[in-house]
Amino acid sequence: MINTVLTRFKLNGKEVEVDAKPNEVLLDTLRLRLDVKSVKRGCERGECGSCTILLNGEPVTSCLVLTPQVEGADIVTVEGLExxxxxxxxxxxxxxxxxxxxxxxxxxxLLTAYAAVTKGKVKTPEDIRKHLEGNLCRCTGYVKIIDAVARTTLKPA
Ligand code: FES
Ligand code: FES
Known part of the structure; x- marks a missing residue:
């Protein structure tokens, strides 16, 4: 018999609880148990950033976090920032x-950029590149993404 771990955390402002397997990753809990489909499954080894969530305000790859580790944490996905x-x-x-x-x-x-922008960590285009280096895109190239973040945060006052 596989034991489960009752894990409670806040998801987009609401308290949730799940009976997670001890080795269950947060990516699976969010997608399969809590139906949060904005959190994407890519490489499953921390390299692509498509599964990024905010964990207590910091962007982390949810494929590398075990669900029992987030007991009491504050988790935010794009749905929570609408x-x-x-x-x-x-x-x-x-x-x-x-x-x-x-x-x-x-x-x-968006979550990685949002965290950097709202924490005041972006002062130059180089800062944007640095903060987004853990997120991969196969479609647009990176210039347009960097321009979008720059337009949000580097515009003249
Ligand atoms: S799925 Fe690629 S970093 Fe998590
Ligand atoms: S992978 Fe980035 S828009 Fe398609």
């Missing part, structure tokens, strides 16, 4: 700059 003005602005700039094609990588890019 009414956040800075996030909405970021999404609009992705659209304006043509930074989305298939969209598979986009939730991960």
């Amino acid at each position: 009414s956040d003005p800075k996030f909405v602005e970021l999404v609009e700039n992705f659209v304006k700059e043509g930074a989305i094609q298939c969209g598979f990588c986009t939730p991960g890019f």
